[in-house]
Amino acid sequence: MDPLFQLLLRMGDNTLVLGHRVSEWCGHAPVLEEDIALANTALDLIGQTQMWLGLAGEMENKGRSADDIAFLRDIWDFRNLLLLELPNGDFGQTLMRQFLFDAWHSIQLGHLINSSDPRVAAIAEKAAKEVAYHVERSADTVVGLGDGTDESHARMQAALDYLWPYVGEMFQSDAADLALVKQGIAPNPASLRGDFDALTRRVLAQATLTIPQDNYAQKGGKTGARHTEHLGHILCQMQWLQRAYPGETW
Amino acid sequence: MDPLFQLLLRMGDNTLVLGHRVSEWCGHAPVLEEDIALANTALDLIGQTQMWLGLAGEMENKGRSADDIAFLRDIWDFRNLLLLELPNGDFGQTLMRQFLFDAWHSIQLGHLINSSDPRVAAIAEKAAKEVAYHVERSADTVVGLGDGTDESHARMQAALDYLWPYVGEMFQSDAADLALVKQGIAPNPASLRGDFDALTRRVLAQATLTIPQDNYAQKGGKTGARHTEHLGHILCQMQWLQRAYPGETW
Numbered sequence: 001m002d003p004l005f006q007l008l009l010r011m012g013d014n015t016l017v018l019g020h021r022v023s024e025w026c027g028h029a030p031v032l033e034e035d036i037a038l039a040n041t042a043l044d045l046i047g048q049t050q051m052w053l054g055l056a057g058e059m060e061n062k063g064r065s066a067d068d069i070a071f072l073r074d075i076w077d078f079r080n081l082l083l084l085e086l087p088n089g090d091f092g093q094t095l096m097r098q099f100l101f102d103a104w105h106s107i108q109l110g111h112l113i114n115s116s117d118p119r120v121a122a123i124a125e126k127a128a129k130e131v132a133y134h135v136e137r138s139a140d141t142v143v144g145l146g147d148g149t150d151e152s153h154a155r156m157q158a159a160l161d162y163l164w165p166y167v168g169e170m171f172q173s174d175a176a177d178l179a180l181v182k183q184g185i186a187p188n189p190a191s192l193r194g195d196f197d198a199l200t201r202r203v204l205a206q207a208t209l210t211i212p213q214d215n216y217a218q219k220g221g222k223t224g225a226r227h228t229e230h231l232g233h234i235l236c237q238m239q240w241l242q243r244a245y246p247g248e249t250w
Numbered sequence: 251m252d253p254l255f256q257l258l259l260r261m262g263d264n265t266l267v268l269g270h271r272v273s274e275w276c277g278h279a280p281v282l283e284e285d286i287a288l289a290n291t292a293l294d295l296i297g298q299t300q301m302w303l304g305l306a307g308e309m310e311n312k313g314r315s316a317d318d319i320a321f322l323r324d325i326w327d328f329r330n331l332l333l334l335e336l337p338n339g340d341f342g343q344t345l346m347r348q349f350l351f352d353a354w355h356s357i358q359l360g361h362l363i364n365s366s367d368p369r370v371a372a373i374a375e376k377a378a379k380e381v382a383y384h385v386e387r388s389a390d391t392v393v394g395l396g397d398g399t400d401e402s403h404a405r406m407q408a409a410l411d412y413l414w415p416y417v418g419e420m421f422q423s424d425a426a427d428l429a430l431v432k433q434g435i436a437p438n439p440a441s442l443r444g445d446f447d448a449l450t451r452r453v454l455a456q457a458t459l460t461i462p463q464d465n466y467a468q469k470g471g472k473t474g475a476r477h478t479e480h481l482g483h484i485l486c487q488m489q490w491l492q493r494a495y496p497g498e499t500w
Contacts, residue, residue: 074494083324114324237489244324 003061003179010222012052013080019045020238030091044130050125071242082221083166092180093159095141102135104170107195116184129222139203146207158211170219253429255309262302262473263330269295270488296378301373321492325481332471333416333483343409345391352385354420357445366434389453396457407459417469
């Protein structure tokens with residue numbers, strides 16, 4: 001697979017799958033303000049998906065639309081991080097996951113803004129503005145809940161412990177990544193770890209949370225080698241309409 | 251819609267939807283014995299679905315298969331009782347629902363055995379043997395858990411309170427039912443209430459459970475006028491394979 005196409009799927013599948021997960025909170029968040037904020041985040045992520053997968057489709061000979069790529073692929077074709085397909089859990093776990101992803105996402109986009117491919121740079125620039133706000137908001141919530149009541153602290157620590165094994169995948173490289181580095185299109189994933197650690201350590205310390213010592217990392221999502229069982233369930237719901245009513249339009 | 255076709259959908263959709271729900275327990279039941287028993291119940295119900303919907307398909311000009319009827323219809327075409335599409339809840343709620351349905355189902359099949367339509371009578375005779383065992387087993391479990399610990403008693407009472415508003419739909423009649431009564435094909439739904447009340451009162455009393463006073467009945471499932479939000483989620487999962495891979499065979 002073309003390395004750039006791979007990058008576009010990875011970026012677009014990350015935002016598609018997390019956008020879907022976050023949208024599951026719509027109408028269920030603990031307070032109205034959070035409900036609206038989460039719905040807005042989901043909308044931002046789906047909008048970014050449209051751009052990444054739209055560009056991926058433009059690269060193809062047969063030229064699939066972003067919708068076709070999103071709705072007519074099966075599990076093994078998805079390239080999102082495993083972290084993003086995990087169930088939401090409680091509100092705290094959802095926001096902890098959001099923060100961990102936002103931290104990586106904002107750093108990644110900060111590099112992609114300088115991509116040698118002007119189309120990638122343009123999408124990154126639009127997305128980075130939204131994600132700067134996402135990470136500010138999720139970091140604030142992680143601090144508020146982590147350094148909150150005994151109950152909220154315990155839940156945030158449990159969320160961090162549960163999600164931490166899914167963080168390492170963000171920084172794993174494969175041949176596609178290295179080809180992109182060579183072409184100046186994207187940064188080496190491993191090179192983002194320093195900035196990520198600095199940001200997360202600062203926020204999690206303020207949140208009075210302890211980062212797990214074990215750095216064992218689950219993998220398989222960004223390469224597509226192995227997804228969790230949860231992705232199939234997401235696709236069942238996400239793709240139902242287009243599967244049941246092929247080619248249907250508004 | 252032809253009244254007989256309507257009856258076949260109602261019988262087949264009941265067993266299809268409950269069979270799917272019960273199958274969700276596979277690998278998750280509290281003890282191995284129960285896991286196997288539930289999987290067997292689900293298999294019986296899906297087997298009965300094959301017969302009811304198979305006969306429905308034979309009645310059509312275009313002659314859909316039982317699979318086509320099961321997997322290629324949308325929510326509004328389903329004719330199952332609302333009770334059966336409700337989420338499983340805990341093990342006790344699942345078994346309480348099973349008992350309430352088994353009680354009605356065994357009585358209904360006892361009448362259909364004498365149907366003036368020999369095809370209906372033949373299916374009913376096969377199904378009745380399985381359902382006689384289902385109701386014995388679910389009644390025993392309801393008694394065991396209802397007259398068990400404080401915790402299990404409280405859960406079974408909560409399950410009965412939650413499910414009771416969905417019982418009345420079993421006994422509601424419409425024009426199709428009355429046409430079937432006239433032709434001697436099926437009993438009047440309302441006429442089954444006496445036997446149902448006698449059976450459930452006896453078992454629930456033995457289970458030390460209190461039948462709710464309020465007889466308000468939810469409706470809309472057997473007529474297809476209005477299903478709960480849960481049916482759409484069931485269909486997402488149940489129909490996914492046939493929607494994603496149309497016409498695929500083993």
